[in-house]
Amino acid sequence: MKLSSVDFRTLVGVALLLLANTVGLAPLGATEHASDYLRPQSEWPALHINAHADVAPLPEALDYNALLAEIGAQLFHDTQLSIDNSVSCASCHNASLHFADSVRVSRGVEGREGHRTAQILRFAGHWQSLFWDGRVTNLEQLVGVPLTDPNEMDSSIEHVMSYVGSTAYKAQLEAYFDSPLVWQHVASAIAEFMRSIESPKRQFDYFMEAIAAGDFNEAETHLNAQQREGLHLFRTRAGCVQCHAGALFSDQKMHNIGLAYYGRKFEDLGHFQVSGDPQHVGAFRTPTLRYVSEREHLMHNGLFTDLLGIIRMYRHGGARPKPRPAQIDDPLFPTTSPLLQPFALTAEEEQALLAFLKTL
Numbered sequence: 239m240k241l242s243s244v245d246f247r248t249l250v251g252v253a254l255l256l257l258a259n260t261v262g263l264a265p266l267g268a269t270e271h272a273s274d275y276l277r278p279q280s281e282w283p284a285l286h287i288n289a290h291a292d293v294a295p296l297p298e299a300l301d302y303n304a305l306l307a308e309i310g311a312q313l314f315h316d317t318q319l320s321i322d323n324s325v326s327c328a329s330c331h332n333a334s335l336h337f338a339d340s341v342r343v344s345r346g347v348e349g350r351e352g353h354r355t356a357q358i359l360r361f362a363g364h365w366q367s368l369f370w371d372g373r374v375t376n377l378e379q380l381v382g383v384p385l386t387d388p389n390e391m392d393s394s395i396e397h398v399m400s401y402v403g404s405t406a407y408k409a410q411l412e413a414y415f416d417s418p419l420v421w422q423h424v425a426s427a428i429a430e431f432m433r434s435i436e437s438p439k440r441q442f443d444y445f446m447e448a449i450a451a452g453d454f455n456e457a458e459t460h461l462n463a464q465q466r467e468g469l470h471l472f473r474t475r476a477g478c479v480q481c482h483a484g485a486l487f488s489d490q491k492m493h494n495i496g497l498a499y500y501g502r503k504f505e506d507l508g509h510f511q512v513s514g515d516p517q518h519v520g521a522f523r524t525p526t527l528r529y530v531s532e533r534e535h536l537m538h539n540g541l542f543t544d545l546l547g548i549i550r551m552y553r554h555g556g557a558r559p560k561p562r563p564a565q566i567d568d569p570l571f572p573t574t575s576p577l578l579q580p581f582a583l584t585a586e587e588e589q590a591l592l593a594f595l596k597t598l
């Protein structure tokens with residue numbers, strides 16, 4: 239077999255790359271923008287053209303009343319609020335998992351399953367709309383939803399009030415609100431507990447603190463060259479920052495990245511069920527990317543477990559299901575967000591983006 243000169247050059251290139259890897263040198267190109275990030279944020283390379291906001295450190299903690307939050311914490315962990323005393327909020331929102339669940343789809347009373355994956359509650363008090371589809375707009379209003387959902391706690395406000403009214407909670411809540419016990423007090427206490435949930439700092443936050451302080455030597459110790467290259471790709475070519483921006487790494491808006499599974503098993507119409515607008519079929523609230531590498535079940539359906547696989551899906555422009563012949567004229571057939579466009583990423587760059595996600 240005869241090698242053409244092009245093949246030969248490729249071979250030499252691959253050999254050099256392998257050599258560079260074995261002797262521990264970063265392959266050329268994998269960290270070319272890393273040093274651009276050891277500067278004030280205002281001097282970083284320009285953001286992706288469609289981005290409205292840049293990346294930011296964790297949000298300020300919210301104000302809350304410690305006494306009310308403590309009563310709320312007890313209620314949050316109390317299985318007696320459910321219809322058969324078997325399930326509490328904490329059954330599906332586990333503190334050691336950033337208040338998410340260990341399984342793809344949580345189990346409520348009698349092992350019943352819903353169809354979405356439980357969300358982390360670290361930023362519960364920061365969202366303008368709640369749940370994957372944004373169907374509720376405040377925490378107090380949300381509390382009644384899992385309590386009464388047949389697949390979750392299958393309880394009723396009457397059941398909760400008769401239980402709370404017969405325990406020490408009654409005196410505690412009446413003392414706090416200085417008025418006779420009503421359901422709203424129970425909802426307020428649980429909501430206050432959720433506002434008190436802390437969000438521990440991550441490598442990325444220490445990096446941002448050092449950048450803000452102008453201490454670039456310190457910054458370098460928190461994000462290495464590969465992670466800074468990943469930050470660059472996140473903000474630029476890969477386009478993640480168009481939606482995953484700001485302190486929560488979420489624009490808090492509804493987007494369809496192509497996972498409605500329309501007309502198939504796992505179909506979920508998302509925000510369309512809230513707005514009735516066909517443009518919202520398959521749209522979900524951009525989730526936070528905080529703590530994402532420590533979570534197992536990703537996306538609203540929890541069907542994704544591999545961050546590299548997710549990066550590759552975005553590299554191809556998101557999921558782009560094709561309508562079957564019978565669906566061609568279906569006005570509800572979902573359209574993937576035009577913000578998602580295919581982009582090129584080398585294997586090293588994929589690894590850099592992954593390394594950056596792990597710092598969040």
Ligand code: HEC
Nearest residue numbers: 326327330344345346354355356357362368369370384390
């Ligand atoms: C059986 C499991 C289960 C139980 C019990 C449960 N949840 Fe959830 N929780 C979920 C799932 C699943 C979701 C996502 C649902 C969706 O988006 O439709 C969720 C979402 C939430 C959210 C929205 C977070 C966000 O980022 O928008 C909050 C807040 C919340 N739950 C609080 C509670 C509280 C408070 C209780 C107890 C009163 C509770 N949950 C009980 C499974 C559960």
Ligand code: HEC
Nearest residue numbers: 476478480481493497522523524525536537538552575577
């Ligand atoms: C058009 C807006 C948009 C862009 C751009 C975007 N995302 Fe997302 N991302 C979303 C939405 C919306 C979801 C939730 C979709 C769902 O559950 O169906 C999501 C989910 C995710 C998840 C799962 C998180 C979880 O908690 O389940 C990861 C990881 C993720 N995106 C990473 C990225 C990365 C990396 C990029 C850049 C390559 C990116 N995203 C670009 C909107 C976007």
